[in-house]
Every structure is written in C-alpha cells, then in structure tokens.
Amino acid sequence: MSDHIPEAGGEPLRLRIPEPVARPGDPPAFRDLHIDRAGEVRRPPIDVAAADIIDLGADMIRVLDVRGEAVGPWAGTLGADELRAGLRDMLTVRAFDARMLRAHRQGNTSFYMQSLGEEAVSCAHRRALDPRDMCFPTYRQQGLLITAGYPLVDMVNQIYSNSHDPLRGRQLPVMYSSQAAGFFSISGNLGTQFIQAVGWAMASALSSDTRIASAWIGDGATAESDFHSAMVFASTYHAPVILNIVNNQWAISTFQGFARGDSATFASRGHGFGIAALRVDGNDYLAVHAVSSWAAQRARANHGPTLIEWVTYRVGAHSTSDDPTAYRPQDEPSTWPLGDPIERLKNHLIRIGEWSDERHQQCADAVDAVVRAAAEEAERHGTLRSEHSAPSSMFDDVFASMPDHLRRQREQAGY
Amino acid sequence: MSDHIPEAGGEPLRLRIPEPVARPGDPPAFRDLHIDRAGEVRRPPIDVAAADIIDLGADMIRVLDVRGEAVGPWAGTLGADELRAGLRDMLTVRAFDARMLRAHRQGNTSFYMQSLGEEAVSCAHRRALDPRDMCFPTYRQQGLLITAGYPLVDMVNQIYSNSHDPLRGRQLPVMYSSQAAGFFSISGNLGTQFIQAVGWAMASALSSDTRIASAWIGDGATAESDFHSAMVFASTYHAPVILNIVNNQWAISTFQGFARGDSATFASRGHGFGIAALRVDGNDYLAVHAVSSWAAQRARANHGPTLIEWVTYRVGAHSTSDDPTAYRPQDEPSTWPLGDPIERLKNHLIRIGEWSDERHQQCADAVDAVVRAAAEEAERHGTLRSEHSAPSSMFDDVFASMPDHLRRQREQAGY
Amino acid sequence: MVEAIRDAHIVAMERDEKVVVFGQDVGYFGGVFRCTHGLQQRFGKHRCFDSPINESAIVGAAIGMGAYGLRPCVEIQFADYVYPAYDQIVSEAARLRHRSAGDFTAPITIRMPTGGGIFGGQTHSQSPEAIFTHVAGLKTVIPSNPYDAKGLLIASIEDDDPVIFLEPKRLYNGPFDGHHERPIVPWSAHPLGEVPDGHYTVALGTARIHRAGNDLTVLTYGTLVHVAQAAAEETGIDAEIIDLRSLVPLDLATIVESVRKTGRCIVAHEATLTSGFGAELSALVQEHALWSLEAPVVRVTGWDTPYPHAHEWNYFPGPARLGAAMRATLDAR
C-alpha cells in the first residue's frame, strides 16, 4: 500500500467527554434546550409520512402559553371535566409520591422512586389510550397506573411487600404489574420492555385485534440496545405501538448528553427508521394528551409506530438511594424552563374560568386524604418490617407447575 | 378511567411483513433504489456539521457517469497510476475469490465467502486510509487485506487451515486477522466489531495518537444491537472512526427491507445521533475513494465520526453453503443498476486514455498467475484435508499463559 | 431430524393458531437448515415470517407476543448467536411469571442448532446448555433423534413456560456416532428415525434409557448418545446409556436408579468441561448415590478451549475417548 498514503498525522486526536452546562457550584443553565412558542408547531394528519415531519423531531409541540391559554393546532382535545380529572390524577400521583417517601423514611419500605415534576407525561398519556391498550412502563410511570384507576392500596401493598402484596413480596418496591390496568410487569433491567411492547403490538396486529401498545423508556436508557431492537422491529413490521422517551434530563448522575450524544434530539432517532417522531413539552398536560391521542389514532388506523420525546425534568432524586446535589446545582430544578405540570394545568383551568385556588386546595386535600387512607389500609396488612406473604410462596410461579427439584428445595427450606 | 376513552376499535390492526420487489419467477426490479446522476451531489467541507448535510444521507454520491467520465465535486482524488493500482487490487480480489471457490469445490477448504461485485468498496476505502489505521471488518472485506498488501499465500494458508495457517487452524476460513495489515480479527458473530472499532478509535484519541479506525457492517447486521452501541458511543465521545455500512441488498435470503424497515436509508440512521452520514455508489471506485478520504480527513482533524452507506450488490451466493436462486430472481444480479465496479473503472481508464482492453487482459492474466502461485504455494503446506498445525496448539492462547486445568486437559488429550 | 422438527411445527401450528414462528431466514426461505421449510407457504406470512438480524429483538418480541397471549416459537440461527439474547432470556422470559405473580407469562420456545462436527469453527459449534440450566424459570431440552425431536418440540411449544430447545445439528441428517471418517448414515435406517404422523408429545423431564446395561451408566444427551452407543459396542462394555432429553426439568429418579444399579457413572457432553452441565450431573450423582459409587464419576467433554476448526475431531469427545473412559471407569478400584 505504501506509496498511496493520503494525508495522515498532523494534529493529535482528542476524545470529547461530554459535560453538562452546570455542575454543583455553577449557576444552573439550560441554554442548550430548544423551546418553541406554544401553538407554533403544526399538527399533521395522522396518516402523514414520517419523512414529511422531520421538523417535528426538532421542534417542541406546546399548547399552553405563558398566560395559561391553550393555543394552536394541538389545542382542544379535552373539555374542562377532563382537564379537572387530569389535574386530580396528577395531584394524586404527587401526593402518593410524597407519602411513600415518608413511608420510606419510616422504614415501611426498602426503596421508593418518585416522579416529581413529570406527572403530566404519564397521566395525560394514559387518558389518551383505550383501557385495553397495554403500557410497558419503566419505574417512573406510576401516573399510568393511578390514572388507569388501579387501587392505590394495592400499590402500597406492593411497596410495603406486605401480606396483601399482589406480587407476593417478590419485587422491589414500585415494580408493579397489572394486566387488568394495562400495565406490564416492570423489570429492573433498563430497556427490556421497549422491544417487548413492540412484540405485544405485533401480536395484537397479527391477531387482527384493535389494541395498541405503548412503550416507555428514559433518556438514559435509550442508549441500551433494546431501544434499537424496538426501533428496528417497529419500523420493519409497522407495529401499532407508541414509543415514548421520557427525557427528564438526567440518568442518575449522568446528564442527557451522554445518551443523546452529538446534538441531535432523542426524537430524531426515529428518522433513520422512517418512524414518525415528535418532540413535545412534557410538562404541558394538554400537549401530552393531544400528541398521545394523535399517535394512538395513527397506530390504530394502521399507520404504524410513533416515537415521542417528552421533554421534562426529574425534579427529585433518582431514587431514595440518591442525592442529586452531588452532581447538579442544588437550584437547578427551580430554574427548569418548562415549569411545573400541575401549576400549569391549574393556571389554565383558572384562566378559562373552570377552577380556583380554593377548589384546587380542596382537591389537593381530598386527594391527600384518599392517599393517606390507602396507605393506612395497606399498613394494616403489614410493611416490609412486619407481615409478608408466606416465604414458601417464593417457590411458586417459577414455573407454571412446580418441578420435582423445586419441590425438594421447598421441603429442604422447611415449608 | 372508564369514561375518558377516546376513539378505539374500528378497523382491525394489520401487521406488515416486508416483501422484496421480486422473488424467483418474477422479473427482477430495483424500482425502490434512489440513484442520483454522477457529479450531482455536493461535497461539503470536512468540518461540516452533521445537521447541515442531512440531504447526503438520502442522495447518492457518484463520480463516474454513464460515459465513464469522472465528474462533479467528488472527482479528482486519484491519478492514473493510483487508478490502475486500484483496478489491479480489484482484479486480484476477484481472481482470488474465483480460485478459492474452486478450492472449496476441490475440498481444500470447508467454506468460502466471495465478495463478487463489491470489490470497489473495500479496495478503494483501504487506499484512502493510512497503513497504521485499523479496520474492523466483516467476512466480506478481503479487499481491505489484499489492498493492504497482506500476503495472498497467508490468506490461503488460513483458508486451508494448513500447517502454515497464521491462525493455527482455529478459525473458520476467511476469518483472517492481521494487526500488521490493520485488519482486526474477524468474528463469526455479526456486528460485534462495530463498537470495538469505536473503542479502538477512542483509545487512539485518548492516547493523542493520529490513527483512526474504520468499522464495517452489512446491511442485515445493522439490525444487531452492536450497531446501536457503536452509534451511541461514537456520537457521545466524538470518536475518530468511519462507520461503514455495506448495503449489498441481501442478508442471506432476507432482502434489505427487513433491516432497513420503513423507507429511510441506512445512512439516515446517523441523523438521530448527530453523526455525519453519506450514501454512496459503492460500485464507483472513484466515489468510494473520494468519500472515504473525506471521512478519514474529517476523523483525523477531530471532527468526529462519519457513517457511510455503500450501495452495492452481492452478486454471488452468500457463502459456499448458500444458493440464492431459492429466494431471488436468477437474473437479478445482471439487472443491478450500478453495474460492475471493475468494468466501470476499466472503462473510465480507457476513456481517459490510460488503459486498453489489451492491457486489461494482461493485467488480469498477471493477477491470475499471482493468485495461482499463492494457492499452489499454500497447498504445499497442506489443506484442510491434510496437514495442520499441531492439535495441541488448540490449548495455546486460551490464556496468555496456560493455567493448570488446561495443562491437565492437554495431557489427557495425549499431547 | 430436520423433517421431524418441521413436522412438529406443522402439527403445533395446525392445532393452535396462536403458534407463530419467526427468525432469521425462516420465512420465505425456510431456514438455513430447512427446519421451517414451507411453513410460510402453508400458513401464510403472518404465522411464519422472516425477522431482522437481532437475536435479542427476536426473543424480546416473542416475550411481548407471549404476554399478549400468543405462543411464539422462534429460531436462533446458531446456538453460538444466542448470547445477544441472553438478557431477554434470563432477565425477562425466565422471570416474568414469577415477578408478576402469574399476571404475565412467556410461553415461548427458542430453538437453536447446537454442537459441532460440521467444521463450523468456534462460532458455529458451541453447546451453551449450561448457561440456561443455571437460570431459574427456564426449561432446557435437547433431543437425540427424530422421534423425540418431534415429541419434545410439540411439548415445548405447548408448555406454558419458556423452553430452550437445542437441536444437535450434527444429528439433523443422521445418527452421527462420532466416526466422522465413515460415510453418513441416514435416519431412515434407524428405528428412532421413524416419526409417527400427527400429534404426540414426549413429556419434558423424562429421560429415555437408550441402551440398558449393567456395567456402568452413561449420562448424556444429544449427539453423544450415539457416540456412547458406539463406544459401548466397540469396547464391549455393557453400558446403560441414559438419554436425558430434558436437562431442566431433569429425570433424577432414572439417573439415580441406574447408578445405584451399575455403581459407575460417566457423564458426557460436547460443551466445555468447567461448569458444564456435566458438573451438575456429577454433583447430583454423588449427592444421591455416593455409597453406590465404585469409581469416581468421570466427565468426558469438550476441552476448555474454543471449539477449533481444523482440529474439531481432536476437540470432539468421540467414541475413542469415551471408550477409554469407560474402560478406565470399569478398571477403577
């Protein structure tokens, strides 16, 4: 080859290690965040070709403007009753989170994960689905379950691993499962559910059913290979699935730049697969609902999958094992430009004359009482520290029926 | 949730199973293939932002026009001597493939994989790299090795698993390895090398070296997760790597629509990662060289990774175990619109007055003789059927030094 | 055996429309080993189809389909390529029933050709059964003949749990006994090559006494069943050869009964020695029949090296090695 060498050498190579704009001690900043004005981004028909909405992967769909007005082509999917219901859903999630954090401090559970600041994404999305659709969530979509009407007490039973835990003490707290509520069993392994959702959607289509699937993944977890698996299969088979990326800016201590890489948005991952992709203000309940409905209709009408990046912010710690002040400015949450989803919806309802501060307080109090009652009821069935399902139940459900070797082991264990 | 149900039901869902345009019995057709006229696609500067060349992921960069003229902004990277050397490289690869297929029929080897019709991609690419750059190939880039000047006889020794096999009979034929020739050990597991190449490039950058890596993957194998791994890491760390997708239309019996999914090009997979992406006529030696040089310069100048889709066609069977007439029209290869890379380069050289049919024949004969001599020399060291390296060598190189348990097993084996 | 496997698919697909089949090259083309040949033509593109090349996605999608209520039976083109799917198999398929307390299940079958003997080199020859037998919630099955292949595969597809179904590729075309230097013998000449029409099952967890005998017990499965048979014939040792057929669940009773009778035991498999399934068998035998043992349980296996290409017959535990081990075991103490 020797003599055909083009220009080599020259300056030494450098490796770029991404850094967030701000670290503890720095003033918080979100200067890389592209935000469009509410109402500005167009609403294509549900049968639009993915290639014709490339711009929507970079823009940000928003409905609520600074004054709390619902504006633009994505507005108008919900009436006042529905909006009030949505507000109540979000308040319930927030109250539930607060109480469970308290329960963790009291030792009733080993672990908890809140969704503070991200409530609109799952609450509004679930309202845009049919009850028989199946969600494949991560650990931060309690809003799906609560909105679907799953009993709070059963959630607490699971979190407390008590004698009424529907999962019989097997799973880490918050790893719920409810076929009936359209909520797939949560895995501790990030990402795995994304391709499973596509498989479920494929099965529904193979069966000429009308149910669709909705898959969930965090910004950090999009780096996992299952994300790619899901994209390839959804694209190849045109699966009736909504692929949701919850971009809450952080993956434990790692900012989204590590998973997002060089400058493109998460939504734009869809483009290389011919998958319709949209980027949305995830703290805007109306936008979340409108875009979710659009994607659900698209899937149901056999126009294929939609990838949605919900831009939001993880206000709290990653989990009860985490302290975010070690890796991001303490006041970063308060400077998040997209605000708080509950406040924004509340303001909108007030603005349109359908709500007031008093009604809000009443609602919050009512919701608190419901949550407290559920927690108290659950506590009567025990907590992690007290009563559980029988230890022998550990040997059940490994297989549909217990093989000999497990029977022997169960005996050996003394059950 | 009950009363907030949006429009569900309606028409039953359907699953789309992709189908190629033509199957055995049908007339072959490539009507989905987007081809630009030679010279029409622009050549941006090497420091262009990925977002500013989105169009190049859908267009097709071509230099040689129908008359054999080199046209447009990508022309002019090679002189006549270099073009003749390139022609000779490709002729050598083709002759080598032909001889090894014959050797397989004669039983000298268990297996072979030819690259018929795709020679330009690896031959021209290697000429655009520095000898110390490292390629991470698949099993169809023998052109890289031959162009790098790796001894043909050592290739045959490996294919014959004979006593001079540099890999000591361990690997399937064609799974070469040569650190010295900048050719990473080939794995039988598709895709794994793609992220390894990124790791190697990261290491080079971490070490302030000037060497870059070049990663290879087939159209079918882009579906594997390692493709995603490579994209995420290359994008995050800005690794100095060229990411090559050889889109030869087929993955064994499966047409590229299965991996490509819904309508986007393979090159466009780069867009969601902010990685510069180009789609190129892979049967155009000049285009391959020009784009490879561009990408190499880009990487070397710290402008980061480039994803390139080389559009080509697998003219032969997948391997000696395959018969493509079972799944594609028998005459499909002859209707491939981008022609044959050797013919096209030959015609260009003749057109510019630097070549003739006679010289071509002479060159082909000379190359044949060289290949034949290499095969004969290798045969003197044995073939799969005769002489191999010592069986005891199986126990070497499992670890840097042999642990006791392997020593015991080697003794037990009688060595 | 290819035909028996294909037949099992047909029977299962005809009886239950929830059975769907997919994988790389399995649709239009019918699989690189032809095990799904003609299924797409017969059942349509929605019951049998090609997939992109992503083993993890194949299994992950199958799990989703299983959770929906289908019964996917998927092919991994070679067992050597199952590793990318390992997370979906271990963390998901195997755990789903347990972690959801039965709320969701994964009734899926994952087929894959296993073992060497076709000059496939290190990435077309592996026998990874032990990485599955260690995983709670998986069943692991491996037939040694067409009759069992069909019956076990139907049973696996009908099973409500995830099953890893390993097909010794060297047995696809005949009862290979390790004598690679001899001409191939077709299944048609073998009693176990006779496969009844229609539906039948071989229950998972039942071993088969391939050859009754009194001198020693050989515990094995897959290709090595036939190698053991050859070794017994060639050494003249009256070996009892047990074809395990299913590794999890395991037919421990049959194993223990045999070893108590013979007092000597050889465990044979093609996979690497260390932490192979042979270790489990050896451990079980000494746990349940130590006082019957007149010699140590011996393992005859592939070496702890990658599977070589040119030297595959030096790696493969053939009749000579197995015969020598039989003699040594008989002579021990």
Place this chain on the structure above:
Amino acid sequence: MVEAIRDAHIVAMERDEKVVVFGQDVGYFGGVFRCTHGLQQRFGKHRCFDSPINESAIVGAAIGMGAYGLRPCVEIQFADYVYPAYDQIVSEAARLRHRSAGDFTAPITIRMPTGGGIFGGQTHSQSPEAIFTHVAGLKTVIPSNPYDAKGLLIASIEDDDPVIFLEPKRLYNGPFDGHHERPIVPWSAHPLGEVPDGHYTVALGTARIHRAGNDLTVLTYGTLVHVAQAAAEETGIDAEIIDLRSLVPLDLATIVESVRKTGRCIVAHEATLTSGFGAELSALVQEHALWSLEAPVVRVTGWDTPYPHAHEWNYFPGPARLGAAMRATLDAR
C-alpha cells in the same frame, strides 16, 4: 472494601497510564457504590469517565481499547445488568487471543457488585459467576475482604486476559456474616480490613485458608466466607474454610489437600443451585478425592428461584442453614 477497591484503581492508574476506567456514573459522581470516587478529579476526564447506559457497548468499547493497547477497567453497575454484555464477553473478550493466535488481545477487567442482602430484589442481588466460569478464556475472581479486594483487583488489571471481577456488595461496608438482624460491623474492626498502602497483588488462582480445621472442608467465596465462619463458631465444628478467591483459575491443589484431610466437604454459594459453580466444585472434589470422602459433598446455596425481595433472608444461605448442613455432614454415615 469500597476504599480498598478505590485504592486499587489509584495504584493501577498511577503505575500504568494505559489503565482507563469508565462505566455508568463512575466519572464525575464516582460510582453508585463510590468505588471510583475521586478518580476523575485525580486523573482527569480522559482516564476516568462516565458512559452511556449500555453494558454491551461498555464491554465492546473496552475490548477495542484493549486491542489498541490500553488496559480498561470498567464497571457494570450491578452484576444483574451484565447480561446485555454477555455476547461481547463470551464471543469476543474471551475468544480474541485464541482466534487471532495472539495477534490481538483483550486485557480488560470487568468489575461488578454481586450478591444480595441489601433488599435489592431480583435485579440487584444476583450472583452470576457460573455463566462466566463455563467460558474458556475468562478468569473469574471474587474477593471476600478488603485486603484481597485490593490485591486481586490490581492483579486483575495487570493480567493480560479478560477478568470478571465480582464484588460482593454486602461486604462493601463490613464483614457481613449472614446475621442480618445484628448491627453492621465495620471492616475497621476486622484484621482483613487492614489494607497496605501502595502496590501489592494477590495472585489469581490462589485460594486462601480462611480458617484451618479438621472436621470438614467448606469451599466457598465472597460473602459466604464470613457466613461459614459464623456457622463454624456457632456449631463449634472445626471446619476448614477455604476462600477460593479465584474460581478460574482455581486452586485445586489446596481444595484436594483439605478434603483429603477432613474427608467431608460442603460447598456454599449464594447463586442458584442448579449448574452453579458449586456443581463444578462438587464434581472436582469427587473426581480427585472420592476415596477420602466420608460423606457426600453437600451444596448449600440460594434456591433455584429468582432472588426475592421481602423474603431475601429465606433465600440467603445463612449461618443457620450452613450450620445445619455442617452438622448433617458430620453425622453422615
């Protein structure tokens, strides 16, 4: 033990600038268990950095870096999350030297917290060592104390082959003996908690006799070393406890010598029973010391179920179970 592991990194990184460290949350933050705390600050962003959440990519990139000539030491956040990387580990890291005849190598270390006891549920508690010990070309190491952790980790990083380095997370903060009901004892109160400054290594493949004894041999590693110690103290049985430290390569001589002396052997680990590394140990013991055995080799392990959350102490093979097995083994025959 966290501090010892961190210290090992510092020593290795200071001696050899080719050592680079990366993984999820290991850079700025210093790791969720703090094992890489301060490394980025000390050695710069190019020697220790965060990575995207993709275990397969972490290992794959490390292999490429190793092939280039670096010595990457990477962290998998929990051993339960190593499965996505299994293909890169098995098909690539483990095979590279062999398949290229030494032309390319993968001198990488893959660290991961293993084992249960922190109410982590099924995806933060697993002990997957057996899926690595089965793979030719991998070394598998697991320390039980700070002294060994540092010496073994430095040896692993300096080793020219890929090493799986399992860190029993329940030992991070003290010598946990299975008595979860008692207060945590810190390492500072334990002799093996004393870690010398600077460079030293513990050779891979050498076991350590944790407690000398004559009644029976306990073969174990990781957390269960301390559980065995507690069981010996509580039963008053004079057990010889062997801390294997390295599973591959294995110090067979020390094992066989001990069992020949005591005539009785218990194998203990936290991983599930079937096809666990205990099976290999049991098989080896009976192969090499059958005639010394006065009782069957007994395995005391996690059950063949997923690791439960609420019932983790019913799953964990604690001192009571281990003690009972010791008594039964002494009483046998």
